Amino acid sequence: MSAAAAPHLKIEQVTKRFGETEVLKDISLSIPKGAFVALLGPSGCGKSTLLKIIAGLEAPSGGSVHLGGQSLDGVPAYKRDIGVVFQSYALFPHMTVNDNVRFGLDMRAMPKAEAATRVGEALELVKLGGYGERMPSELSGGQQQRVALARSLAIRPRLLLLDEPLSNLDAVLRKSVRVDIRELHERVGATTVMVTHDQEEAMSMADTVAVMAEGRILQLGTPEAIYERPATRFVGGFVGNPPASLVRALKRFEGGWLFGDTIWRPEDRLAARMDRFNRVDLVVGLRPERIAIVAPDAPGALRAEVRSSEYLGGGRLVHLDLGGQKIAVEAAGAAPKTGTSVGLMPDAGAVMLFDAETGVRLERE
Ligand SMILES: Nc1ncnc2c1ncn2[C@@H]1O[C@H](COP(=O)(O)OP(=O)(O)O)[C@@H](O)[C@H]1O
Ligand SMILES: [Mg+2]
CATH class of the missing domain: 3.40.50.300 (P-loop containing nucleotide triphosphate hydrolases)
Incomplete structure (x- = not known):
């Protein structure tokens, strides 16, 4: 050397x-x-x-x-x-x-x-x-x-x-x-x-x-x-300001995942990624700045309920309930009303998938 x-x-x-x-x-x-x-x-x-x-x-x-x-x-x-x-x-x-x-x-x-x-x-x-x-x-x-x-x-x-x-x-x-x-x-x-x-x-x-x-x-x-x-869900949930939301997803059918009590049908490419590991149980990491708030019935959107929002200057951090799990989303513009249902559309490329038991990230390039 x-x-x-x-x-x-x-x-x-x-x-x-x-x-x-x-x-x-x-x-x-x-x-x-x-x-x-x-x-x-x-x-x-x-x-x-x-x-x-x-x-x-x-x-x-x-x-x-x-x-x-x-x-x-x-x-x-x-x-x-x-x-x-x-x-x-x-x-x-x-x-x-x-x-x-x-x-x-x-x-x-x-x-x-x-x-x-x-x-x-x-x-x-x-x-x-x-x-x-x-x-x-x-x-x-x-x-x-x-x-x-x-x-x-x-x-x-x-x-x-x-x-x-x-x-x-x-x-x-x-x-x-x-x-x-x-x-x-x-x-x-x-x-x-x-x-x-x-x-x-x-x-x-x-x-x-x-x-x-x-x-x-x-x-x-x-x-x-x-x-x-x-590399792991711990790192994903520790790093970032605010850090990634980590939510548990259970597979219900091909292309359909249950988050608490709400079914999500991700868009095709993301669904294929999630199905690839033959798991019935995943932890999904979502960065607050990589999710858009859309109409509650938009195809491919996760449905969540607004709990509160924080003004950050230049944007807001919206806290939502996703079938009993917590998720945070950064939003520009006016805050959606507390109690309303909204759709959340994650940027598919930024969705992180972790093994629910070991916490290790499943896709390593
Ligand atoms: N001299 C010591 N005697 C006994 N336990 C110690 C001693 N120094 C540190 N520890 C313990 O070792 C662990 C790691 O401490 P430390 O290295 O100071 O952590 P960090 O700097 O990451 O906060 C802690 O649980 C702490 O209580
Ligand atoms: Mg120290």
């Missing part, structure tokens, strides 16, 4: 137990140099534990981590050349911004002049040049988080790890720091692994997303692939 093709960070069959609890189950992941990978999953699925194992703050129960072709087994955290930024910025409150950023360099006993240059560069990178003499308390939350980033970048890390870096910021700031971090990545190109439970953050910032649940990686791919071709 050529050096260029070798992964920069290689995680192989990593497991982690706390007492009897297996928190990470056989995690393998290869990350090329310069990539920005997000570990995305619900709270408690093991994201931070995996990040701590990479950083050397926790030891794995099994498996290995390699960085730049070198095993990190037994290498202490401070010798890994890995920058870590946590949700709480953890700046030293009694030290100036300059001193905070220089901290990691002093730990490495870097000569003063060289350290001063590095600190200046790092603060420029996060657009805080000129803030060096301030105290952290004189900065906004977003600026403090950028100081924490500068502190990790000043050591010129081989790897940058970000654990929920935006969680402590308010909604407006979160969106602007999101763009700041992404632009910083474009400029610096540091290989980055970011942990987040927020799918919008993961999808908008990273070029590769690893969706995790219960200590496993369910899917690894570009944001587009994760969104368009979720």
Whole structure:
């Protein structure tokens, strides 16, 4: 294998137990140099534990981590050349911004002049040049988080790890720091692994997303692939804003599917896809933005009853009852009246079919 093709960070069959609890189950992941990978999953699925194992703050129960072709087994955290930024910025409150950023360099006993240059560069990178003499308390939350980033970048890390870096910021700031971090990545190109439970953050910032649940990686791919071709119903129902509706369908006859108490006769090509697997039971994933509201008796439409709608600015999210199951649809224009029956016409190409038992997507191209 050529050096260029070798992964920069290689995680192989990593497991982690706390007492009897297996928190990470056989995690393998290869990350090329310069990539920005997000570990995305619900709270408690093991994201931070995996990040701590990479950083050397926790030891794995099994498996290995390699960085730049070198095993990190037994290498202490401070010798890994890995920058870590946590949700709480953890700046030293009694030290100036300059001193905070220089901290990691002093730990490495870097000569003063060289350290001063590095600190200046790092603060420029996060657009805080000129803030060096301030105290952290004189900065906004977003600026403090950028100081924490500068502190990790000043050591010129081989790897940058970000654990929920935006969680402590308010909604407006979160969106602007999101763009700041992404632009910083474009400029610096540091290989980055970011942990987040927020799918919008993961999808908008990273070029590769690893969706995790219960200590496993369910899917690894570009944001587009994760969104368009979720590997399981969990991924489909987790990703997207709002995520896909997942509804159970029971086959009643060739080309006829029961959703709760309403029969659906999908248009021919979709019906053929649904019949192809010889299942009597499917989970159908429908993206709210890929369904049109039509007349209740339109051929090929699902019949549903309007429950409520939310104004989103630029559109509405309509919540409907589909024979006892919930489904959401994005609609432009006026909201249909609560209690009325409407037809729902899914964009056939965007309909996702999952195995009702295993949750695995049935069509894999
Ligand atoms: N030091 C620890 N001792 C025992 N259990 C832990 C420890 N750290 C984490 N856990 C447990 O491991 C699971 C995963 O935690 P964590 O990696 O922090 O999840 P996430 O970052 O995805 O929210 C949780 O159930 C958590 O309670
Ligand atoms: Mg965490």
